[in-house]
Amino acid sequence: MKRLIRLCEYLLFLLFLGIIIFTKDKLATLFIIPLILLIYLFTKKIKIKRYGLFIFILALIIRLFTILVLNVEIADDFKTMYEASLSFIKGNLTFMNNTYFKTYSYQLGHVLYQAGLLKIVNNVIILKIVNSLITSFIVLFIYLINKKIFNEKYARIISLSYIFYFYPLYLNSILTNQHLPALFILIVIYLIITKEESTKLFLIIAILLGIANILRTESIIIILGIILYNIAYTTKKNYKYKIKNMAALLIAYLLVTNVALLFLNISPLYKNINKERKVENSTIIWKLYCGLNTEYNGIYNIEDDIRYSSSHNKKDLLIKRIKKDKFNFPILFLKKEVILWTQTNYDLRITNHFNKKLYDLLLKFNQGFLNIILLLFTISLYPKKEETKKEIIFIKLLIGIYFGVYLFIEISPRYAYILHMLIFILLAASLQKLEKLKEKFAHK
Numbered sequence: 001m002k003r004l005i006r007l008c009e010y011l012l013f014l015l016f017l018g019i020i021i022f023t024k025d026k027l028a029t030l031f032i033i034p035l036i037l038l039i040y041l042f043t044k045k046i047k048i049k050r051y052g053l054f055i056f057i058l059a060l061i062i063r064l065f066t067i068l069v070l071n072v073e074i075a076d077d078f079k080t081m082y083e084a085s086l087s088f089i090k091g092n093l094t095f096m097n098n099t100y101f102k103t104y105s106y107q108l109g110h111v112l113y114q115a116g117l118l119k120i121v122n123n124v125i126i127l128k129i130v131n132s133l134i135t136s137f138i139v140l141f142i143y144l145i146n147k148k149i150f151n152e153k154y155a156r157i158i159s160l161s162y163i164f165y166f167y168p169l170y171l172n173s174i175l176t177n178q179h180l181p182a183l184f185i186l187i188v189i190y191l192i193i194t195k196e197e198s199t200k201l202f203l204i205i206a207i208l209l210g211i212a213n214i215l216r217t218e219s220i221i222i223i224l225g226i227i228l229y230n231i232a233y234t235t236k237k238n239y240k241y242k243i244k245n246m247a248a249l250l251i252a253y254l255l256v257t258n259v260a261l262l263f264l265n266i267s268p269l270y271k272n273i274n275k276e277r278k279v280e281n282s283t284i285i286w287k288l289y290c291g292l293n294t295e296y297n298g299i300y301n302i303e304d305d306i307r308y309s310s311s312h313n314k315k316d317l318l319i320k321r322i323k324k325d326k327f328n329f330p331i332l333f334l335k336k337e338v339i340l341w342t343q344t345n346y347d348l349r350i351t352n353h354f355n356k357k358l359y360d361l362l363l364k365f366n367q368g369f370l371n372i373i374l375l376l377f378t379i380s381l382y383p384k385k386e387e388t389k390k391e392i393i394f395i396k397l398l399i400g401i402y403f404g405v406y407l408f409i410e411i412s413p414r415y416a417y418i419l420h421m422l423i424f425i426l427l428a429a430s431l432q433k434l435e436k437l438k439e440k441f442a443h444k
Contacts, residue, residue: 001232005393006383012400013381015337020374022338028368029375035164036372043156051152052140055159059139062163063132063172067125071351072173074124076300081107082124082175085114089122103309104283109214109260110177124175131172134179138421139163141186145425148193149391154428162424165373166366167344171417174349181212182418185222189398189425192226193391197241202249210256218418221405223253225398232397233390284409289318291336291409294328298336298411333407340411341419344370373423380429395425 023029048054074082077100084095088111095101101108117126143159162168171178188205195201205226213219227246234242286308291298311317325332344366354362381396388396399422406415 002387005232005388008400009381009383009388009393009396012396012403013378013383015403016341016374016378016381019337019341020371020378023342023367023371023374025364025367026371028364029371030368031365032368032372035369036161039160039164040157043153043160051156052143055143055156055163056136056140058160059136059163060132063135063169064129066169067128067132067173069352070170070173072170073349073351074173074175075349077104077107078175078177081111081177082114082127084111085118086122088112088115089119099309103286106217106283107177110216113180113215114175127175128173131175131179134183135168135172138168138179138183138186141183141190142421142424145186145190145193146428148190149389149395149425150428150432154431157431158424158427161373161427162421165369165420165424166362167348167370167414167420168417170348170350171414174414176414176417177216178414178417181216181218182421184208184212185219185418186421188222188226189395192229192394197245199245199248202245203252206249206252207256210253210260213253213257214260219253221401222398223249225394225401228401229394229397232393285314285318287409289314289321291406291411292318292321292325292329292332294325294332297339298332298409299339300410300412336406336411337403339413340406340416342370342374343367343413344416370420373420373427376427376430377423379433380426382433392426392429395422398422399426 080098080100084098084101087093087095114127117130120126139159139162142162143155146155146158188208191201191205209219209222226249230242230246289308290300290304293299293301293304295301296304308314308317348363348366350359399419402419402422
């Protein structure tokens, strides 16, 4: 098993080594080096006792500032879900007849969540403020996870760096359904690496991931990661205990998600809808059909949407696409992973009347920041001579699963939101390697 783990580590390193070759605006990476150096010097020179509280408050201030200053267009799915939330609090359920919710009924969880917040304050600003609070907790948990896996010094550098990463700041205003599920995923990671394994722990994890799944259908990837992680470290002595805990995790997770589906299916939301139709927890065929579109590189497009929505046999539609384009899939897979991991500027929509040069500089800063993060991350993936810590293996495993899943399903640069958090968690490994290299040259 150890050899297999080491082989997978090298494979993941080689995959990302190939991906960073295709990063855009490579020269923009140089502009970020002074910022990284300033962050390093700040954390080294400025002594802050309660750093967790400091990083949370700083993150919140910056996020509140950006939601007030940046004019971000609420578009696409998020506009549809926001308008549905407004309709819901007015008692108007006609949005349920919208083709969007007939096709993607799993989005209702986010609609109800937003409606609950809008019921308190019927203004879009409440949604953005809550997003800012949630993403500030995300920064805090990036700090706490790094502190546990590595040490205090690296945790401070990494969490402070994440604050200045522009894309999460932008996503606070777009009303994406990713924030709360991402926070729950980080809490789950923190619990796994800090708490002693027990049935009670896995029941708590199942509940967190079940709730996250109601808002965004992504938790199954984390469930799979936890299962594979436990299999990797199962022995003859503990296999019964491991099986018991995994069973508890799966049963509790399925219970939470299916109770939520049952509630939606018997709720007043469906009083005007065909009784034969029920809320489904997954649209895997659609995700695969769109994700295997070689013309649009696996990204959502209106042609696929119309074709899929009007088709009576969706499985046949998917099979035909696979048969037609199967020989083009290797190139498609490469393009998808490059777009997903390296192009956050792809769907930025800021409507402020910026000076054109200033706006271009902002985009270059964003891309340059991501470039250097990917470079450091790739360095961190190269295995040490000694055995890799179990906690690091768990994070690498999650990244590997995400990489594999997105080969086949629909992608968008914003889907890398949680992926970039996982990347930041591992950056400390590259900082360790660079410091050792520095010490080696200093002694010569």
